[in-house]
Amino acid sequence: MQAEAVFFRETFPVGPIQCNCTIIGDRIRGEAIIVDPGGDPEIILQKLAASGLKLTRIIHTHAHLDHFLASGEIKKKTGAPIYLHKEDKFLWDNLELQCRMFGVPYVPQPDPDHWLHDDEDLSCCGGMAMHTPGHTPGSMCFYFEPHKLLLAGDTLFRRSIGRTDLWGGDFKTIETSIKERLYTLDEEVQVVTGHGPDTTIGEEVRENSIVRLG
Ligand SMILES: [Zn+2]
Numbered sequence: 001m002q003a004e005a006v007f008f009r010e011t012f013p014v015g016p017i018q019c020n021c022t023i024i025g026d027r028i029r030g031e032a033i034i035v036d037p038g039g040d041p042e043i044i045l046q047k048l049a050a051s052g053l054k055l056t057r058i059i060h061t062h063a064h065l066d067h068f069l070a071s072g073e074i075k076k077k078t079g080a081p082i083y084l085h086k087e088d089k090f091l092w093d094n095l096e097l098q099c100r101m102f103g104v105p106y107v108p109q110p111d112p113d114h115w116l117h118d119d120e121d122l123s124c125c126g127g128m129a130m131h132t133p134g135h136t137p138g139s140m141c142f143y144f145e146p147h148k149l150l151l152a153g154d155t156l157f158r159r160s161i162g163r164t165d166l167w168g169g170d171f172k173t174i175e176t177s178i179k180e181r182l183y184t185l186d187e188e189v190q191v192v193t194g195h196g197p198d199t200t201i202g203e204e205v206r207e208n209s210i211v212r213l214g
């Protein structure tokens with residue numbers, strides 16, 4: 001069987017701020033992880049059921065409200081544990097305040113089960129976690145090197161980057177994360193962003209006017 005026939009990926013926008021949620025799985029092992037279930041739990045659960053894969057982890061690029069509003073419901077239905085970088089715990093704990101600020105209905109969420117760290121093996125499809133702070137202190141990207149795929153959360157967008165004016169955001173820090181951790185990846189790597197269209201590392205190195213090399 002070819003590698004890409006084993007690899008499963010589906011990305012779709014969910015929730016009140018249309019965060020890109022991604023299911024990644026291995027059809028041979030029959031297992032999947034989900035990244036950023038930001039809302040619409042029934043749609044996510046339908047897609048999981050259709051994939052036929054067993055969910056093993058619920059993983060977050062960061063703890064802005066729009067990236068985890070369905071996490072508790074997905075955990076309740078699948079039993080999968082919740083993963084987050086510890087430096088975003090203060091945002092996770094302040095979900096109600098975030099929802100009020102953005103005018104989004106508050107849905108209480110259980111605490112994370114596991115603190116993700118830099119270079120952590122995601123035990124799925126060769127994925128690794130990369131700590132890329134700046135948009136938030138605990139922002140992470142998830143890199144699937146065998147598939148030349150990066151899930152960038154709100155760190156890197158097509159021709160743009162994540163805002164740094166919210167709690168704990170810092171421009172110098174996100175600039176360093178992007179230059180040192182993302183722009184150093186192979187230029188063919190496809191980038192799934194937290195909102196809106198995909199891009200590639202090569203395109204952003206050449207065309208992104210906000211963070212430039214050199
Ligand atoms: Zn964000």
Ligand SMILES: [Zn+2]
Binds near residue numbers: 019066067194
């Ligand atoms: Zn977002």
